[in-house]
Amino acid sequence: MSDLFSALTQDEWRALTLSLKVSVVATLASLPLGLWVAWLLARREFPGRSLLDGLVHLPLVLPPVVTGYLLLLAFGRRGTFGAALAEIGIVFSFRWTGAALACAVMGFPLMVRAMRLSIEAVDQGLEQAAATLGASPLAVFATVTLPLSLPGILAGAVLAFAKAMGEFGATITFVSNIPGETQTLPSAIYTLTQVPGGEAGAMRLTVIAVVVAMGALLVSEWLARRARRRVEGLA
Amino acid sequence: MSLSVDVALTRGAFSLDVAFEAGAGLTALFGRSGSGKSTLINLIAGLARPDRGRIAIDGRTLVDTAARVRVPVHRRRIACVFQDARLLPHLSVKGNLGYGRLFSRLAGGDGRDGIEPEAIVAMLGIGHLLDRMPAGLSGGEKQRVAIGRALLSRPRLLLMDEPLAALDEARKAEILPHIERLRDEAGVPIVYVSHAVAEVARLASTVVVLEAGRVAATGPAEAILRRPDLFPEREAEAGSILDMRVEGHDEAAGLTRLSGPAGRLSVPRLPYEPGRTLRVRVPARDVLVATRVPEGLSARNVLPGRLAALTGAGPALTAEIDCGGAILTARLTTASASDLGLAIGAPVYAVVKSVAFDPAAIGAGRRSVEI
The missing domain is CATH 3.40.50.300 (P-loop containing nucleotide triphosphate hydrolases)
Incomplete structure (x- = not known):
């Protein structure tokens, strides 16, 4: 393993660390919104619920290139929101932050799906009982819904992270493929496969991608098991 | 509140x-x-x-x-x-x-x-x-x-x-x-x-x-x-509730004397101090109605009262007997009601065959006792 890491070129190494940074930021930043949307879809009836559900799932069914292009139209320097955001110093286009945004959007449906399912599985009778004891809706969420759906919420976050690590189409369309700034692991692998003599580097990065993905799955499995044991009161 | x-x-x-x-x-x-x-x-x-x-x-x-x-x-x-x-x-x-x-x-x-x-x-x-x-x-x-x-x-x-x-x-x-x-x-x-x-x-x-x-x-x-019309499928459970107090014990006979507004009852020895109050449930089917003081009867508990009401229709009636302000209900057939010539307000005697004690006092399941 250490041989593998020492064999990495500077560009490859930068692609790996950038990918980790982009994925962590994308996951953490979309977590609160994902949780809120999952709770809305699982627990509330409101007009436009189906529309919201559809919107959340859109990145899952659209070609990633289309999602990336739409992001470019909306958040590019001259985009609908991009221009206004640039005024206050928030720039997405051709920055690593843009890569994080693309990854967050692409991972969002997976995150919301897992969280929604686990929130729906929480017995509403328990939430009602908590409310009769004086817990406000926010307190019920924080003390009952959240801890009881924690395994699914962790699973959703890990799925989103894994998706972010592998996101390629939307990212490269939105923020291109700039080494050190927007060249994530998949972009780097793609670039290496396009140049003569890049096979070895592509192979190294591929092995790393597999290892990171496996690691994420194992960690999420372990966290979920621990959370489930606590939830079921067997700890 | x-x-x-x-x-x-x-x-x-x-x-x-x-x-x-x-x-x-x-x-x-x-x-x-x-x-x-x-x-x-x-x-x-x-x-x-x-x-x-x-x-x-x-x-x-x-x-x-x-x-x-x-x-x-x-x-x-x-x-x-x-x-x-x-x-x-x-x-x-x-x-x-x-x-x-x-x-x-x-x-x-x-x-x-x-x-x-x-x-x-x-x-x-x-x-x-x-x-x-x-x-x-x-x-x-x-x-x-x-x-x-x-x-x-x-x-x-x-x-x-x-x-x-x-x-x-x-x-x-x-x-x-x-x-x-x-x-x-x-x-x-x-x-x-x-x-x-x-x-x-x-x-x-x-x-x-x-x-x-x-x-x-x-x-x-x-x-x-005590209204059987509300509990038609539970007739057997209809009955009256009497508040009684433990008067004292008759150790030789193994009995406890209870008294309340309805009168006195003797029941098999209860493990309570005199003065303690109990809720006693008397099932309507375990109360007989008599127009005279009955003689030659094994039941010892006879409460005098007045017939307050006779309700129901068909073969079975419910008699409400006012015993010193407490109402005792009894089930009887229409035939026996007419044989006895029961009239509202007439003095009658309620013969109590069994009572059930409120287990609040007993501390374990409902207990029914023949008396």
């Missing part, structure tokens, strides 16, 4: 339209499944909204559709004990008890009024369970913890939705005394949903009988429970 309810709600084919008042003590909502008991509980707790109507506690409106007022569940301070306990599985027993207390404190409770947590834990006998998780508790233990958790939220009203329905007889017997102590000691008014006559007879001060979403009858427990 007074709870006033006047609500209507329609859900598909089911419609609920009820109005009643409940005072201090324990009010039983009695009715078959599907009569709307649980819906009513949900409306009072705020877990469901009425189509129309008003619910208020002590004049404070909880919901009023006309005035567009609706206090959210968590601000009503009405605690619920559900049939399935609903303990939070990720918290220990101590955590569950603390959960109820936490929010009443956050809401600005000074922690003074209401019972001390230690007293509640002791009253419910759950001190040894504090560190356990709910998953490892028996059904009866879970219900006791749920009751404690509800009390610790210092509710204005305690709703109990068939808290014993999921338990076997032994577990029921384990919990009933705790509910009685709650009624008598905690000072929190209780609305108790049940479809079991025995539970209602034992616990209720006031009874509201629901039938298909309507109030069929409401009033003091003694008055409601």
Whole structure:
């Protein structure tokens, strides 16, 4: 393993660390919104619920290139929101932050799906009982819904992270493929496969991608098991 | 405290339209499944909204559709004990008890009024369970913890939705005394949903009988429970409740003498001190009616009174006998009623064949005794 890491070129190494940074930021930043949307879809009836559900799932069914292009139209320097955001110093286009945004959007449906399912599985009778004891809706969420759906919420976050690590189409369309700034692991692998003599580097990065993905799955499995044991009161 | 309810709600084919008042003590909502008991509980707790109507506690409106007022569940301070306990599985027993207390404190409770947590834990006998998780508790233990958790939220009203329905007889017997102590000691008014006559007879001060979403009858427990028309399929269980006091014991004969407004009864020796009051239930089918003092009869307990009413139709009638202000009911056939020439107001004698004691006093299951 250490041989593998020492064999990495500077560009490859930068692609790996950038990918980790982009994925962590994308996951953490979309977590609160994902949780809120999952709770809305699982627990509330409101007009436009189906529309919201559809919107959340859109990145899952659209070609990633289309999602990336739409992001470019909306958040590019001259985009609908991009221009206004640039005024206050928030720039997405051709920055690593843009890569994080693309990854967050692409991972969002997976995150919301897992969280929604686990929130729906929480017995509403328990939430009602908590409310009769004086817990406000926010307190019920924080003390009952959240801890009881924690395994699914962790699973959703890990799925989103894994998706972010592998996101390629939307990212490269939105923020291109700039080494050190927007060249994530998949972009780097793609670039290496396009140049003569890049096979070895592509192979190294591929092995790393597999290892990171496996690691994420194992960690999420372990966290979920621990959370489930606590939830079921067997700890 | 007074709870006033006047609500209507329609859900598909089911419609609920009820109005009643409940005072201090324990009010039983009695009715078959599907009569709307649980819906009513949900409306009072705020877990469901009425189509129309008003619910208020002590004049404070909880919901009023006309005035567009609706206090959210968590601000009503009405605690619920559900049939399935609903303990939070990720918290220990101590955590569950603390959960109820936490929010009443956050809401600005000074922690003074209401019972001390230690007293509640002791009253419910759950001190040894504090560190356990709910998953490892028996059904009866879970219900006791749920009751404690509800009390610790210092509710204005305690709703109990068939808290014993999921338990076997032994577990029921384990919990009933705790509910009685709650009624008598905690000072929190209780609305108790049940479809079991025995539970209602034992616990209720006031009874509201629901039938298909309507109030069929409401009033003091003694008055409601002796009406066989409300309990047609439970005729055997209809009967009267007498409040008696232990007068003394006749050790040689192995008897205990009881006395009350209705008169005196001798029953097999009871393990109580003289002076103690008991609730005695006399099943209507175990009371005979005589127009003269009976002679040559094995039954020793004959209470003199007047025939207050003769109700019912068909082969079986119910005679209500006024014994010193207490009403005793007796079942008899139309034929024997006409043979005896029974007339309202005429002096009669009630021959009591058996009584059942309120197990509140006995401390273990209902006991029926031939006397």
